Amino acid sequence: MTVEYAICGTRNSIIGLPTGLKILTEGGAALDAVEESIRLIENNPYDITVGFNGFPNLMGVVELDASIMEGKTRRAGAVAAMRNYRHPISIARKVMEITPHAFLVGDGAERFARALGYEDEEIIDELGIKNYYNIMEGRNLEMPPEAQQLVRELFMRFDDHLQEVMSDYPVKEWYQKLSFEQQGTTNVICLDQNGDLAAGVSTSGLAMKFPGRVGDSPIFGAGIYCTEEAGVACTGNGEIALRLSTARMVADRIERKQTPERAAELGILELKQIRDKGVLHILTMDNKGRCAGVTNKSGLYHYYADSSMKEPEKRASHYIKISK
Numbered sequence: 001m002t003v004e005y006a007i008c009g010t011r012n013s014i015i016g017l018p019t020g021l022k023i024l025t026e027g028g029a030a031l032d033a034v035e036e037s038i039r040l041i042e043n044n045p046y047d048i049t050v051g052f053n054g055f056p057n058l059m060g061v062v063e064l065d066a067s068i069m070e071g072k073t074r075r076a077g078a079v080a081a082m083r084n085y086r087h088p089i090s091i092a093r094k095v096m097e098i099t100p101h102a103f104l105v106g107d108g109a110e111r112f113a114r115a116l117g118y119e120d121e122e123i124i125d126e127l128g129i130k131n132y133y134n135i136m137e138g139r140n141l142e143m144p145p146e147a148q149q150l151v152r153e154l155f156m157r158f159d160d161h162l163q164e165v166m167s168d169y170p171v172k173e174w175y176q177k178l179s180f181e182q183q184g185t186t187n188v189i190c191l192d193q194n195g196d197l198a199a200g201v202s203t204s205g206l207a208m209k210f211p212g213r214v215g216d217s218p219i220f221g222a223g224i225y226c227t228e229e230a231g232v233a234c235t236g237n238g239e240i241a242l243r244l245s246t247a248r249m250v251a252d253r254i255e256r257k258q259t260p261e262r263a264a265e266l267g268i269l270e271l272k273q274i275r276d277k278g279v280l281h282i283l284t285m286d287n288k289g290r291c292a293g294v295t296n297k298s299g300l301y302h303y304y305a306d307s308s309m310k311e312p313e314k315r316a317s318h319y320i321k322i323s324k
């Protein structure tokens with residue numbers, strides 16, 4: 001069966017996918033469907049991993065990352081470590097469309113957003129602040145008591161005693177455990193009626209990250225990639241996708257005629273090459289609308305819809321156990 005158009009997204013994308021599907025059904029562009037879907041996810045105050053109320057960094061400040069990429073031209077735009085704007089996906093698209101650049105970070109990204117007339121605002125409310133203190137005070141996490149001590153030490157002694165704290169505590173392991181338990185970030189990939197693919201990613205990144213930490217989400221080739229034949233995007237522990245160049249590797253395999261499922265499976269199997277614990281979920285869709293979600297964490301899922309469907313359906317992502 002030929003698919004005229006299709007959309008897929010990570011498990012937190014269901015709030016936005018029906019809008020993206022409507023855009024595609026009416027003949028709209030994949031880029032528009034990606035952006036509009038993700039804007040709705042960024043607006044969701046209950047999603048603590050994306051946009052408004054995204055999880056703050058160690059100092060309690062929300063820093064957002066986002067990227068968007070078009071397959072047929074490989075045009076791409078991204079922003080990172082951006083404060084005070086709830087729709088980094090739209091700023092990323094503007095970076096792609098109207099600047100000579102592909103990637104703006106921090107103050108520069110905020111200045112660009114301001115110059116375009118986007119409204120700066122507080123992007124965390126009482127709920128987001130409560131979530132932050134829940135981790136600061138060790139609540140709602142299956143963490144050993146030392147974890148609570150560690151996060152306090154990191155917060156209070158960051159500027160003057162960071163090296164000492166890092167040598168006294170298993171900081172890296174703590175972040176790996178946290179990222180295993182706190183899954184988030186959103187991916188949306190769309191195929192439109194012209195046969196064009198686009199992919200987008202938006203995230204507040206790793207909870208309690210160091211200020212300025214940027215993960216895979218805005219990095220082309222790591223957390224996102226899109227060609228004429230395949231869109232790929234990742235969620236999970238961004239340091240892993242960065243180190244393995246996951247998105248580009250998966251897209252290349254699809255270009256070389258592997259199925260999306262097999263290409264993503266091989267992306268997950270690459271986790272064997274590194275020793276660290278961490279979660280990776282790879283979402284991919286090709287220009288025939290064939291979609292796959294593959295991961296090394298059990299119980300994850302994604303959503304998919306195409307021209308034969310009225311609404312997105314939930315699909316279990318293929319779990320591959322990676323033994324360390």
Ligand code: GLY
Binds near residue numbers: 203215234
């Ligand atoms: N995968 C999202 C991040 O690590 O920031």
